[in-house]
Amino acid sequence: MQQRPWLIDGHLDLAYNALEGRDLRLTLSELRAADPLAQVAEGAGQRATVTFGELQAAGARLVFGTIFSMPQAKNSMSGATLPGYTDHAGARQQGLQNLEVYQRWEDQGFIRILKTRQAVAQHLDTWTPQAPLGVVLLMEGADPIRDADDLPFWVERGVRLIGPAWQKTRFAGGTATPGPLSDLGQQLIRAMHDLQLTMDASHLDDAAFWDAAEIGVQMIASHSNTRTLVDGNRHLTDEMVRAIAEHGGMIGLVFCNSFIKRGWKRSEPRPTLSDLAAHAQHYAGLIGWQRLGLGTDMDGGFGAEGSPDTIETYRDVPRFLEAIPAEHHENVAHGNWERWLREKF
Ligand SMILES: [Zn+2]
Known part of the structure; x- marks a missing residue:
C-alpha cells in the first residue's frame, strides 16, 4: 500500500x-463531549475536528497557526466568549492572549514555535x-499591531506572516468590507517589505490587494x-492568483463548504472533495501545481458540518489527495509549502 504523505x-x-x-x-471524543462551541446556535453547531492528536494522526508536521482577534459583534457564528475589540488596545490584548496560548503549548511540549527559516x-x-x-x-487581521513602528515587537515574538485584513481593519479593506490600504496600511506594508516579512492576501479586498502588490x-x-x-x-480572481505566483507565493486550499460551492447552505448535501479539487485544477491551469498547498482552516468557525463530505475529523484531510492527480500528492500535501518555507519564510 502506498504510504500517505x-x-x-x-x-x-x-x-x-x-x-x-x-x-x-484532549482526544477528539473528549473535546466533543465538553465542547462549548458544539451548539452555539440552533442549526449552527460546529462539531470539532481539530486536536493535537488528530493533527498527528493526519501526519501534520507543521502548520501555520493564527493570531486572530475578533472585532466586536462581527461574527455571531461562534457565539464568541471573548469580548470583541473596538480599538487597537482591545485587538492587541487579544493578540497577546493568542501568543500566550502558543507559548504555553510550547512549554508543555505540544508544539514548537518556528521563528526562522533555519528553525523550520x-x-x-x-x-x-x-x-x-x-x-x-x-x-490574521493586523489590528493588534499599533503601526509600522510596532512591527518589530511582533517579529521578535515570531510573527513573520501578516494578513492586514479579516473584515476591514485600520490597515485595509477586507472580506465584504471593501476598501484600499489606508495610509497606516501603506506604511505597514512598506515596513513589512523592508523587514522581508510575508503578506497573507487571504481576506484582503481587491483594492487593498493591488495597493500591496504595487509595493512589491x-x-x-x-x-x-x-x-x-x-x-x-x-x-x-485569476489576476490575483497570477500576481501571487509572480511574487513567489503560495495558495492554500480552504476546506470550508461555503467557499467550495457557490451558495451552499447547511440544509443541502455537503460538497465533495472533487468539488474542492475543482478549485485546485483551476489554479493549476493558471500557475501550475507547484504553488498549491493546504490551508484547511478546519477550525475556522465551521466544523465537520461545514467541511466537505467524508471529512469528519482532521485525520480525514489526506483523503483530499485522492481527488487530485497522483503525481501531485506529495507536493500539495507538503512539498510546495516546504519549498516555500525553506526559501522564502
Ligand atoms: Zn480566515
Missing part, C-alpha cells in the same frame, strides 16, 4: 479555538514521530479558493 497546513486558528474554550490537548529546516530535517507539531505564527511585498494566500467558482471578494 505527511502534511503542512497553511491555516489553522489553534489559539483562537483554545481561547474559545476548546482544549486541543531543522524541525523538518530532524522530525521524528515523537516531535512536537511545528508552528509558524500568522497574524512578498505574498501568499494562506486559505483562499477561486472566485471563478464562488462569488465575493473573499476569493481570489
Whole structure:
C-alpha cells in the first residue's frame, strides 16, 4: 500500500479555538463531549475536528497557526466568549492572549514555535514521530499591531506572516468590507517589505490587494479558493492568483463548504472533495501545481458540518489527495509549502 504523505497546513486558528474554550490537548471524543462551541446556535453547531492528536494522526508536521482577534459583534457564528475589540488596545490584548496560548503549548511540549527559516529546516530535517507539531505564527487581521513602528515587537515574538485584513481593519479593506490600504496600511506594508516579512492576501479586498502588490511585498494566500467558482471578494480572481505566483507565493486550499460551492447552505448535501479539487485544477491551469498547498482552516468557525463530505475529523484531510492527480500528492500535501518555507519564510 502506498504510504500517505505527511502534511503542512497553511491555516489553522489553534489559539483562537483554545481561547474559545476548546482544549486541543484532549482526544477528539473528549473535546466533543465538553465542547462549548458544539451548539452555539440552533442549526449552527460546529462539531470539532481539530486536536493535537488528530493533527498527528493526519501526519501534520507543521502548520501555520493564527493570531486572530475578533472585532466586536462581527461574527455571531461562534457565539464568541471573548469580548470583541473596538480599538487597537482591545485587538492587541487579544493578540497577546493568542501568543500566550502558543507559548504555553510550547512549554508543555505540544508544539514548537518556528521563528526562522533555519528553525523550520531543522524541525523538518530532524522530525521524528515523537516531535512536537511545528508552528509558524500568522497574524490574521493586523489590528493588534499599533503601526509600522510596532512591527518589530511582533517579529521578535515570531510573527513573520501578516494578513492586514479579516473584515476591514485600520490597515485595509477586507472580506465584504471593501476598501484600499489606508495610509497606516501603506506604511505597514512598506515596513513589512523592508523587514522581508510575508503578506497573507487571504481576506484582503481587491483594492487593498493591488495597493500591496504595487509595493512589491512578498505574498501568499494562506486559505483562499477561486472566485471563478464562488462569488465575493473573499476569493481570489485569476489576476490575483497570477500576481501571487509572480511574487513567489503560495495558495492554500480552504476546506470550508461555503467557499467550495457557490451558495451552499447547511440544509443541502455537503460538497465533495472533487468539488474542492475543482478549485485546485483551476489554479493549476493558471500557475501550475507547484504553488498549491493546504490551508484547511478546519477550525475556522465551521466544523465537520461545514467541511466537505467524508471529512469528519482532521485525520480525514489526506483523503483530499485522492481527488487530485497522483503525481501531485506529495507536493500539495507538503512539498510546495516546504519549498516555500525553506526559501522564502
Ligand atoms: Zn480566515
